[in-house]
Amino acid sequence: MSEPTLLRVADLALHYRTRRGVVRAVDGVGFDLRRNEALVVLGESGCGKSSLARALMRVLPRNVQHTGGRVMLGETEVTALPDERFRREVQWSRMALVMQASMNALNPVVRVGEQVAEPLRVLRGWSRRRALERAAEVFGLVGVSTDFLSRYPFELSGGMRQRAVLAMALVAEPELVILDEPTSALDVLTQAGIMNALKRIKREQGTSFILITHDVATSSELADRVALMYAGQFVEVADADAFFSRPAHPYSRMLMASVPRLRQRSRPEAIPGQPPNLFDPPSGCRFAARCPHRFARCAHDPEAIRLGERHRVRCWLHDESTRRGGA
Template sequence: MRESPLLRVEDLALHYQTRRGVVRAVDGVSFDLQRNEALVILGESGCGKSSLAKLLMRVLPRNIHHTGGRITLGETELGTLSDERFRRQVQWSRMAMVMQASMNALNPVVKVGVQVAEPLRVLRGWSRARAMERAAEVFTLVGVSTDFLSRYPFELSGGMRQRAVLAMALVAEPELVILDEPTSALDVLTQASIMNALKRVKQEQDTSFILITHDVATSSELADRVALMYAGQLVETCDAGRFFTEPAHPYSRMLMASVPRLRQRQRPEPIPGHPPNLFDPPAGCRFAERCPHRFAPCGEDPETIRLGERHRVRCWLHDDSTRRGGR
């Protein structure tokens, strides 16, 4: 019998109010995450990945038009917590986040070690000495010399600053860490080094991760499962091995066909067309205009089809009644 998930997300929605209208950035997203599991959320720029992360962490801008759904962390339904209780009981202590472009998030006039230790001093009331000792432990875990604790951010390279921000997220030993494009501004060797550090943390601290990225190659290093996002919705969720070798959704297949491979002569194939406008998303399947398998039922919003124990796909091609002409 499978244990209850660490995180359960049900029918999550986040819409923004702008001068041009309402943007449906996250629209009916559901998934779960087991303990000590790494879930990679893939998708093109603008599909709602970062908005989903910010909604999970409750770090939202002021122009919110609508939010909905349920988020459960362990036995705690997060929607029942006030902002103050969420900040004290969940943020950093149970769930932390490494923001996109986080290398620029460090205070330039405060030493790195002090910034990494700060969550322990603020949330747990630890002494400076005890908090700095823990910061040194986490620096070692992420592969940074403890000598850098006494440095200022401008004295660190981009890769070192990224590791420092990761250490800050890990210092309070949260159950879940959300990583939003953590390697996007780094060179290939530094990306590999950061991913190795994440794998070591996952193994040694029993930490769960949600990695948000559009980089298929980087995501494959850490992923236990993959969730593919398109136009504010999850279109496929399954084990990483299955996704990278036998994806089920047409978008998943076309995405994998667009990735260059070292040991194959087949050239990458670009995905034609453009994602839909989230100010006015089309009725029915949002990928239909770009899909080579489009047929009549795609004019209706697809149901989420279960293909295996934890394999879900949002596509009429996998609905038996549709293939038999029932719709």
């Protein structure tokens, strides 16, 4: 029996105002996430992955031009909540974020344990002793000795600091944790340790994850589902097995062909061209200029076409009329 749906996102948008114009960083994204499920969001740098995390968590810069869409967390429409209520009832307590390069954001003059315990003291009014006891529990969960609770951030390695930040996100037992490139600045062995900790937390705690990354190999360790993002849109969302073995979108196929593999005779293939300018994205398929299969219909924005129960692809090649020979 499948797990119930935890998160539903429909037509999510986040646009920034700059001197050069409006950047449509997230432009009509929709997906769902079940409880105890891990969704990996893949994509090139600049495609809008980090902006997606900011939009979901309302961690927004001052130059926001437009936000829109609907986000349901369980039975709560969180997009309808006032900012103060969202901060009090959702942020950290139900949905937490580990931001990119967050391990460098720890306060250097405050002991690590105090920083991990802070969300419980601020949001729930716990005593310092009780909050530190919970911080010690979560340190054990992420594989860090409780000896590190009394240390300062500069006394921890990069991997230990990343685990401490992960502990901070988990300390209030949120239903969903969003991780933005959590292993990008770490060596391979430390990356493996972090991913093993996430798998254990998912298995033992039932936590759902959204992992944002450009690292296909690392993401495959945790993924139950994969969403491929391109130029502010999701172009394919599929179960991990289907995505990694039978990608449907041309961009998905080219991305998988670019990944080095063991026991592979052929060389990895580069993806030609550059992503479109998000100040003025094309009106049709945003991947068309780089796609070897483009045809006349690609001048129109493709719909999200259903290939399976939870498999969607944004490409006219999979439309029924195209398969019948129409254009």
